[in-house]
Amino acid sequence: MHAFCKVMHSQHCLEVLGMNTASPPDCIKPATPYTGIYSVQDFRKDILDFFRCQYTMADDFIYQYHHLEEGEIRLAQLHVPTSAVTASFTPAITIVHKRLVDVKGQYEALSYVWGNTNPGGMRLLGCLGTGRFLWIGENLWSALRMLIQRRQAKSKKSSGTDLVWIDAICINQADEREKGHQVMRMRDIYQLSARTVAHLGEEKDDSRLFMWFMKRTVRKLMERFRRIHDEAAIRARIVVEYAIMADDEGFIDGAVRNETAKIINQIFAEFCDDPVMSKLLDNRRIMKSFALLLARPYFQRIWTVQELAAAGDSTLYCGSHFCDPVWMSCLLLNTLHPAGIQLTDYIDDHATRMSMCRGIAQFTATMSLRGNLRDNSYRGLHFLLQSFRPSLATNELDKVYALIGLSGEKHLEGFPIDYTKTKAEVYLKAAKAIIFTLDGPGEHVLYEAARSENALTDCPSWVPDWTEMPIRTNLGLTLSATAKWYCDASGERRRAVKADGKSGRPERMSIRPSGKTLHMKAAVLQQIAALGSPPAPNSEGSAALNTIHLANVIEDLARYKDELGSSAYPPTGQPIDTALGILLEADQPRQTDGVTNWNEEPGTRSFLYGVDFEVLLERAILGKPYRAFAAQIYLGCRSSIHNMIKATVGRRFAVSDSDRSFAALVPTRTQIGDWICILERAMVPFILRKNPEDGTFTLVGDAYVHGMMLGEMFEDEENLPVMQDIVIR
Structure with missing residues (x-):
């Protein structure tokens, strides 16, 4: 027999490829004899290359999925070897069918990032007992090795198996119908698992150091928690306090969790007072490892949101080291943020900082959502x-x-x-x-x-x-939080605060979808007559989130002021400097509490808008036209500058037509001749483009038009805008 086939029939090959050695498939038999020394490593490389290039979809080589019956899911049963998992170890699995209701709490669910799935980055996973294989990505390969090592470390026996649900393996990715059906069940699959194991990737960037820090932190905090936490006493107090709900175990359990969370949050808030822990928090290497961990792709992928939020219990793994995501979230929100520790200070590369900020925003929102789901909210x-x-x-x-x-x-x-x-x-x-x-x-x-x-x-x-x-920032979101007025269906301006002092809210906007069109009422007011500078790239080539564009907008406003004259008054009747100062911030609140947009999150906005901050100072020193004007619009206030950049990102200065012209910040793609419209019950105006062939409109975007916000146009009873039926397509 050829050396090639001899290797194929070796027992070692069973562990390398997880394959039945009795009869190798014809597709891997060599056409010509091989002479010379041929090692197992040579064989493994050659056969993987051979399969990858020529037999990716060969029926006699790829695992063939069997149909799932109603209520069934697939699970991967890990082959846990008796020997240690070495660098050359190759995972192998057995795929089994189980009814989900029958295996509740008997399996684990894997959460990971698929990563590179190009043919050149794929691995062969042996399916024991079938002589067939599955192509899997490098990240899943790494995750399987982690799961097997974890199983070996936990088990007192010399060998064993584990059931794991893995989307890439347990769903037939080639069957779109099955894929859709199983995706609908994913929330239940993760909720009913014994635990969700999240694989963040291999150990790197001092991740092991951060995991050690978390273990030490949790150990210290748990000591204090046990001293002050008495669950039985808390439960007894809640049962008395909410006597009417005493028979509702779900409500009582939720209330106990909330009280426990308050205690944990308080402990984390006092974390910095501990002398040992405060020194660790000041350790730049530890904080940098935390920042780089949050910049990993895992915290930016959409599927990990569901996998972590729906999990009953979960653990984050980096290599073989792990921590609890709940504790990590508490550290981030209840210790670092109140203490003024900004993780952005530990990363120099701007792209990595952006990734980290996106990771922070997604991770904290996911953990908040997880709490909502547990409380059925x-x-x-x-x-x-x-x-x-x-x-x-x-x-x-x-x-x-x-x-x-x-x-x-x-x-x-x-x-x-x-x-x-x-x-x-x-x-x-x-x-x-x-x-x-x-x-x-x-x-x-x-x-x-x-x-x-x-x-x-x-x-x-x-x-x-x-x-x-x-x-662009969501003006409807940032303004509605502080709005006291709104427009009703007839265009009448009403207070959002009722006579009894309680807050009111606008009625729903009357929107009627029909096919691909949207029918509603709107006041079509004025057309755009002039446009200012389009967004300019910052020093790193990005057109978004930069002060260079803000400086250009300020120059546009300065020229506009010069043309009007310093004694001119806009339609609102305010001094021109006041009006333009409000316009530049789009009247946004300077406090960031309660916002949900990632670029407004408190932990990110302190640096996002300062990439080219020196540009403002340089232009002022060089005596640009807006120098005196800039001094009047709170350039000394950092929150004000942040608001200005948020307001101008993706927008440009514009002026409307007619004798009563308005100054505005409009979407970048706005054109001269576009219409400023107030949609029924909307708190902010929108820019619409009229289609001459049929009179319908195209949505361009929302705008800040000074004097038209929150129903201001409806204050003048003699010149009330006329509401009419419009169609947006």
């Missing part, structure tokens, strides 16, 4: 899509599909997970579902569509492209 789909819009997905349909199961909205239970649909079809259906939500804020669809340039093809302008990174 669900978030709407519009909130989830807005909160996790910066999250990344390989398949753009997953930006919707990964969040549908977390919304808890009854009308979405039948939302089809169909991977044969196009992106435009799925996003249109999701937008309509949000609009039709009972008592839901349908106008959020328009606000979300306005946050980016919307490059969706074959899709209406009013449907958000949830795969695009948000460019």
Whole structure:
């Protein structure tokens, strides 16, 4: 027999490839004899290259999935060897079918990032007892090795097996119908697992040091927690306090969890007072390792949101070292943030800092969502899509599909997970579902569509492209939090604070989707007559989040002021400097509490807008036209500068036509002749482009128009805008 086949029949090959050695498939038999020395390592490399190049889809080599019966899932049964897992160890599995209800709490669910799935980066995973294989990515290969090592470390026996649910293995990725059905069950799969094991990747960037720090931290905090925490006493007090709900175990358990969380949060808040821990917090190497951990791809992928949020119990692994995500979240929010420790200070590379900030925003939002799910307090789909819009997905349909199961909205239970649909079809259906939500804020669809340039093809302008990174801040969100006025259906301006002092809220915007069009009422007011400078790239080539563009906008405003004259008054009747100062900030609150947009999150905005901060100072020193003007608009206030950059990102200065012209910040793609419109019950105006052939409109985006915000146009009873029916396509 050829040397090639002899190696194939060796017992070692069974462990290398997990293959039945009795009869090798014809596809791997050599055409010509091999002479010379041929090692197992040579064989392994050659055969993998051979399969990868020529037999990727060969039926006699690839594992063939069997049909899942109703209620069934697949599980991967790990082959745990008796010997230690070495660098050359190759994982192997057995795929089994089980009814989900029968294996509740008897399996673990793996959470990981798929990573590179190009043919050159794939590995062969042997399926024991079949003589066949599955192609898996390098990240999953690493995760399987971690799971097996973890199983060996936990087991007192010399060998054993574990059941694990792994999406890439337990779902037939080639069967779109099965894939859609199983994706619908993923929330239940993770909730019913004994534990979710999250694989962040291999050990690197001092991750081992941070995991050691977390273990020491948790050990110290748990000592204090046990001294002051008495669950029995807390439960007894809650039963008395909420006597009417004493028979509701779910309510009582939730109240106990909330009280326990308060104690843990308080302990973390006092963390910095401990002399030993405060020294560790001051350790730059530890804090940098934490920052780099949060910059990993795991904390930026959309599917990990569901996997962590739905998990009953979970552990984060880096290599063989681990920590609890709940404790890590507490450290981040209740210790570092109150202490003023900014993880951005420990990373010099701007791209890595941006990744870390996105990771922080997603991780903290995910842990908050996890708490909501445990208390049966669900978030709407519009909130989830807005909160996790910066999250990344390989398949753009997953930006919707990964969040549908977390919304808890009854009308979405039948939302089809169909991977044969196009992106435009799925996003249109999701937008309509949000609009039709009972008592839901349908106008959020328009606000979300306005946050980016919307490059969706074959899709209406009013449907958000949830795969695009948000460019503009959501004016409807930032202003509505402090709004005291709104417009009703007839255009009448009403107070949002009722006579009894309680807060009111605008009624829902009356939006009627019909096919790909949106029908509503609006006041079509004025056209754009002049435009200022378009966004300029910053020193790193990015057109977003930079002070260079802010400086250009300030120059535009300075020229506008010179043309009007210092004694001129805008339509609001305010001094020109006051009006333009408010315009530059888009009247945004300077406090960041309660915001959900990733670039407004308190832990990120302190550095995002300072990349080119020196540009402002340089221009002022050089005596640019806006020097005196800049001194009048609070350039000494850092929060004010942040607001200015947020307001001008993705926007440019504009002036409307007519004798009563208005100054505005409008979307970048606004054109001269576009219309400023106030949509029924909307708190901010929108820019619409009229289509001459049929009179319909295209949504360009929301705008800050000084004097038209929050129903100001309806104060003049003699010149009330006329509401009319319009169609947006």
